[in-house]
Amino acid sequence: MHCQIIEFGFDFLFLIFLSGMSDRKNDDPFDYNPFYISDNVGGVSHPEFRFFDDDSTNLSMFTHHQQAPHNPQALNPGPYTSFAGILRGSVEYNTLSRAFDMSCSSSEVITPNLDEGGSSKKCAVAESSAAASENGPPSPSSSVSSSSKEAAVEEDGHSSKKDEDDPKTECNENDDKSKKGNKPKKKEKRPREPRFAFLTKSEIDHLEDGYRWRKYGQKAVKNSPYPRSYYRCTTQKCTVKKRVERSFQDPSIVITTYEGQHNHECPANLRGNAAAAAILSPSFFASPSAIGPSFPHNLFLPQLLQMRNPNRADSSNPMMFYPQTLAPQQQQFQLPDHGLLHDMVNSFVQKKEP
């Protein structure tokens, strides 16, 4: 599983998983079904994160601070990989990897193999199998193999789909506006951009993240009463998209999935938001470019601001989550010392201390 969870006290939950860079496959449940089940949002002391596929098969479980001793599955969280492998080709992975202090060993890091079906895939599948054999019934799906394919596809270069590049150019050249009838030559497989998903506890669906988005679609989600909304970045030539949906298992949680990387500055930063700039630009994760331009820093702005000044909590802002008492293990939660993130969490924890 490709997943990393970081939790900042209980102010907000920040979960990143990645499955992008490929065509959707049903064998990658995390691609579209990031079911988050936890009793910790709200301050319960035992954080666990479980991911289920459509058949409710428990694929993996682990905690951010220590693997739950009572859960044998936690002892082998599976072949989840690091951001470094996930984001290859777009960010400073070493920095990022250090920033998150990836808990997996190097052997667990699945490096996308550039020549298809290469050794990394075999390795990943092997690990997946090993994990499956140890963790009960094998999952019918393998997000790992999917990711390998994804990586290969990603390597092919950018999309040829019209809305990804220059739609007008494409239309003029091929005049394929006539969707029916004369079919144009077979489209190349559209590579998936890397994707990040964030689970945010919020009453509003579309969280302000500093960028400007235009909604271009909405679909009903299978097995969910909540629709999924599709947004595109409104900046010209920026192909970043995001999907927003609400977890039907926990309707208080909004799942925001970003795809692609912004090729421009965050408009919020350009607006001269000093507070935002102070928090956002100095490198949310160790270095200004550690995450990459697409990282929605501003998604966490309200929480960050409140961390720094909890007294200014604004109950009218649904993004403001009130700090709650940290359980001992959260207080002992050790983040790697990589700059601001550590500072923020520590300062926050210290403020909570009596």
Added chain:
DNA sequence: CGTATTTGACCAGCGC
């Protein structure tokens, strides 16, 4: 009136 949203139709991929 320009821009954003809504929404039904369409397309592609996949499983059967």
Added chain:
DNA sequence: GCGCTGGTCAAATACG
């Protein structure tokens, strides 16, 4: 081939 599903398009509509 057919049906299902996710993703996208684009005309219609709403909004400021």
